[in-house]
Amino acid sequence: MNTILGLVIEHRELLTTLRPRPAADVRELLEPAARMVLGVLSEPGDGVLGRAVAALGPVATADLLLGRCSPREFVERVGDAGEPVESKDADDGIKRWTPRIDEALFTRSIGQAARVGARFLIPGDAEWPAGLDQLGWHAPLGLWVRGRLDALAGGSRSIALVGARAATGYGEHVAGEASAGLSDRGFVVVSGGAYGIDGMAHRAALASDGTTVAFLAGGIDRFYPMGHESLLTRIASSNGAVLSEVPCGTAPTKWRFLERNRLIAAASDATVVLEAGLRSGSINTAGHASALGRPLGAVPGPVTSPASAGCHRLFREYDAVCVVDAAQMAELVVGSAPPTLDGLGTGWAGVAETPDGLRVLDELSTRTPRELGEIVQRSGVVSSRVMSVLGELEADGVVVRREGRWLRRRTA
Template sequence: MNTILGLAAEHRDVLAVLRPRVVTDLRELLEPTARIVLGVLAEPGDGVLGRAVSVLGAVGAADLLLAQCSARAFVDTLGEAGETITPKEADDGLKRWTPRIDSAFFTRSIGQAARVGARFLIPGDAEWPAGLHELDRHAPLGLWVRGRIDVLAGGSPSIALVGARAATGYGEHVTGEASAGLSDRGFVVVSGGAYGIDGMAHRTALASDGTTVAFLAGGIDRFYPMGHESLLSRIASSNGAVLSEVPCGTAPTKWRFLERNRLIAAASDATVVLEAGLRSGSINTAGHASALGRPLGAVPGPVTSPASAGCHRLLREYDAVCVVDAAQMAELAIGSASPTLEGLASGWGGVGESPDGVRVLDELSTRTPRELAEIVQRSGVASSRVMSVLGELEADGVVVRREGRWLRRRTA
């Protein structure tokens, strides 16, 4: 890749279209260009990169990585700027980011974003959701938006309604009533665009002439899940918005879904889990909400229903507030914060459920064996760590090696 200045000049016309307002000076494109590049190089929530950006700025950090600096130079540059980073952190980071330097993907990605009418927001824009600043070094580098770009800028209160994909009739009924009631009260309904609880929250908000926002785990050029393409298109073309932190052309993976959850929690004034099993991804969202000091609510269900076991755990063990209707949820959002919920946002099990393990497994196929270099490039995990993870997964019988390539077992 070129320098950030070179990329901004080369793609000036396309990049200008992506910004929320008219660009008259090339210098106005340097910051967004750098953040798009960094979003290509790193996985969401990369704290080491976040620390580099905090002291060097996005342009400085991006130019340093595009120059393919050494780990020693990376450590020294950050040290001179006031941020201490260990040689191992620098070395691991560079091994994650360097294989992703790809000018062709950058060009395709911004071109596709322009074709679908997306806009790119960065911290400092008037439309940027203020709550995302609280993620600190794990804050998104930028947000890709289709629809109303200022929907989370603070004009209306917002509340996240999340829950199981495999929702029961009970869960969908409670969600529909809650979303309609909150929409009538002027709340922006935030969710993840998935099947089940998410979809019902979005659909009911639209039917109530309310405003709803969907955060996706993949690029917003191709809506996912495919069965919700019509729903997500309606959100983007109505008074709402569809957002993602990853560039167009990026596929949704388990790791990106888990990282996406922190955005749902941070962008909302409160989070309510309406129905969730013990291993539901919405429990991860609840952990992020409480770690940020945001109010957390849970809707009780039948004590015999596994679909509500996660909600009952939140109520029993983690002091979530019991809420049963829109009025109580609205009161939760505008009241005081809930008690701290520790462990749920980072309570990983074995290597297959560790952050690196999830990312490596995401990129393994059950049909096509992949070489180590390809897994490193696709996962954004350093090669030494990928080899370690693969070794553990092979010992657990989750993956198998065939002639130097790796395959995920169908029964894993």
């Protein structure tokens, strides 16, 4: 592989089939191709690479790596663009990425994606799940999709239902009832396609003619687990979608499962853990949801059941909300919506009518106080304007300041 432009020219026809809409111009394929290449070179959630992409853009970053740059050159280029990188981080990154520069591997991967009818979404596409952008430098470079492209786009309300693979009859019953009830209320049910709670959540949503989305830890050319190949095929061929950030041909590993969990949490408006042991991977998903300031719920179980010990831990350590049915789970999302203008002062209406005001409010959590710098980074609004907006919101009682951090008040 030499340059992204060269790859696009060589594989233009194939790359066009992988996009949601045909590309009229070669330039439209440069960014998608660059993100595909970077996905081959890196592991999910690589923050050093994410920082380079934020500074240089995906095309320049990919060309820099394909040119087998030195760590020093990487540091200088990224630093000059406004994102300082430590020399050790750059050195480690180059050692990770360079051995994966393999055009034959890239060609096989996109060829396999085309054979299974996959499409590739990137940030900025109309179908892109906007919640993923909150992951910042750790956001996915792109998403490979089989099924409905816009399942998580636009105004779709979604709730992640996750839990133990070795679920009990109690856990599966609650999961089935919750998924069906949420589907009936118009929610997209998000999960990980695994055995146990995940599988029951997907099946119940399908049985209710709802929309369900499965995030996988491996490539979507070969569904995993194999025992759920039929279920995942049904999801992709119905009103749902199967997604992954890793290229086709990538095997699921423990690390990729853990990184996959951040996508489930970020792509959903709320996360509910229905049954989980103390060391369950669902606790990891819950941790991501909490870190993102998303509503987190958990279903209680018998205190004598090891399968519910993780849920009880979430109540004590993560301030999870106790939920027992679909109605209470739906309230997690309804309660987390930005306050309406009703009953709030005219000062609030003025802030709400500005794009900056909405962007600042969107990045405030009702659960996790955030520092000014974090709000600036998340919202993309300059610090002086953020302070002005926060001052107005505080005067109207919409936000509170605690020890230099900001928290959005809960609303009825």
